[in-house]
Amino acid sequence: MSSEPMNSEQDQNPELNETNNEEAVQNPEETEASVNDESEEGGEELAAELAKAQATIKDYWDQIMRLNAEIENNRKRAQRDIEHAHKYAVKSFVESLLPVSDSMELGLNATDAENANLDSIREGMSMTLNLFVQTLEKNGITAIDPTGEKFNPEHHQAMSIQEHEEVEPNTVLTVMQKGYLLNDRLIRPAMVVVSKEKS
Helix, strand or coil: CCCCCCCCHHHHCHHHHHHHHHHHCCCHHHHHHHHHHHHHHHHHHHHHHHHHHHHHHHHHHHHHHHHHHHHHHHHHHHHHHHHHHHHHCCHHHHHHHHHHHHHHHHHHHHHCCCCCCHHHHHHHHHHHHHHHHHHHHHCCEEEECCCCCECCCCCEEEEEEEECCCCCCCEEEEEEECEEEECCEEEECEEEEEEECCC
């Protein structure tokens, strides 16, 4: 038996070795050109994507700037509206009070007339008072006149308490000063005298 090692196919066939080496080592110029083509294609794609991203960012930035300008304009407009509301909130109320003022002036002038008498002055004052009450009601202000009603601590302020046999306890006997509500909200409580049981 031979102790000589068996040679591989490549060792036995040197031409096969050379062919493999030739395939492994390609033309360096072809390899470089192929890499350059791929790099150029990849670079163009990246440049296109970058340009697209920059255009999108610019569009978003323009939108943000427009929104900021619109928000600032709305803020200024709202602030101006609030200032005007504070300044002129009572404008319509004042306008409705002017006829009352005119009526009072006419009444005062009537007292200086030669034929002035108490009845005509009283009538003029009554007309002025009615006009004033109508003006208040037109603006949501109503008087509280609770004579004979049950005492209500939310709308009435007891100035004194009197014993009384003919009415139930906690009944308003007298209104010393009317109260007023503005759209059902208390402006001033009615100042009243309240009854209590006779001891």
